[in-house]
């Protein structure tokens with residue numbers, strides 16, 4: 001591999017915010033001395049677990065995390081994933097957080113170890129500082145030559161760009177790609193722009209303060225910048241943060257840059273990874289880069305098998321390893337693929353290296369507060385007595401089930417043209433959608449009415 005390529009602009013991906021099950025979680029809700037507020041940042045209760053997660057956050061921030069692994073253990077719906085999300089939100093934009101559910105490891109496209117290796121490398125960022133050559137100036141004039149054929153829709157291939165600083169002015173020839181980049185950035189006379197000479201990337205920095213005197217009125221959102229001084233061509237220090245996985249994908253001949261967007265990376269060769277590692281080490285030694293280990297979160301950890309645990313054990317020994325946070329709601333159960341029983345379905349030697357954080361069931365007050373936050377998040381106005389009923393349902397069934405009923409009750413309310421969700425709306429949807437307990441009860445009652453399956457028939461024959 002001649003040269004290791006770094007991805008450009010990959011951190012510019014637009015995030016689409018949806019109302020998801022954890023969208024109300026905005027952080028761990030801790031104060032500056034890492035004590036947990038009873039309700040803050042969308043997080044309610046679980047004070048010891050949140051405090052413990054706060055200490056992990058501190059370790060990550062101080063970079064003292066190599067080889068550490070944390071287990072979040074607790075009953076279903078007690079906020080293990082919510083705490084991991086809170087941790088992720090508190091990390092800051094440069095620290096990577098790679099979430100993974102154990103079931104994603106078992107794929108036909110790649111081996112378990114490949115899936116885990118990719119996940120590990122998604123949780124390690126490299127901050128690269130380098131000097132690039134740029135052209136920076138205020139646009140005086142853009143001339144684009146009409147296509148010779150005069151055909152409508154024919155591409156504009158050539159043109160000229162005049163740029164100036166406070167000290168000089170120069171004209172640059174434009175090619176088709178550069179014209180496209182200028183159009184994409186909506187560059188017009190009077191804007192201050194930079195052109196990256198290596199990649200051809202155009203950045204529109206804003207309107208030059210000089211233009212206000214010469215051009216028409218501008219909108220209130222317009223950003224003003226000074227007209228650059230000195231030479232048009234200069235060297236500038238730029239900082240990029242990319243994960244090791246992103247560098248791997250870009251340097252993998254078979255995958256290429258677009259795979260980052262489709263997520264269709266397939267197996268990456270260990271050769272590419274070795275070359276990327278040695279290049280990154282070179283950058284580190286030369287002071288051009290810095291490693292930022294982040295957090296790898298694996299949910300449903302009881303679904304990992306003995307090979308995965310042995311891989312994780314070894315991967316954690318690596319000095320570049322991120323912090324590993326795993327979560328499970330299982331008690332004593334079989335280690336996947338074996339007949340051995342073990343706490344949480346996790347082998348004893350692996351358990352021994354974990355810091356264990358336990359989550360506890362919620363009190364009625366805490367459930368009420370969480371439901372309140374969810375109503376706000378889903379923009380649902382609900383009466384106090386309806387919330388009380390929802391809380392009772394949550395105690396009898398589960399927090400998740402009660403949370404699902406919020407939007408359903410709001411729809412029932414909308415249907416009767418009500419302004420406030422009332423007890424009756426909650427009760428109506430409670431009877432329309434059954435929870436797990438009632439589903440099991442129903443199944444036991446009507447078991448014989450269902451189609452028999454193969455296992456039942458075989459079992460019946462054996463007995």
Ligand SMILES: Nc1ncnc2c1ncn2[C@@H]1O[C@H](COP(=O)(O)OP(=O)(O)OP(=O)(O)O)[C@@H](O)[C@H]1O
Pocket residue numbers: 021022023025042043044045046074075076077078079080081082083328329370399400403
């Ligand atoms: N302490 C909390 N504060 C605010 N919201 C919470 C809290 N705990 C749980 N929730 C919310 O309740 C729902 C269920 O919680 P979560 O998925 O985190 O539970 P879990 O322990 O990971 O469950 P499981 O073991 O079934 O995976 C989620 O929508 C979560 O955001």
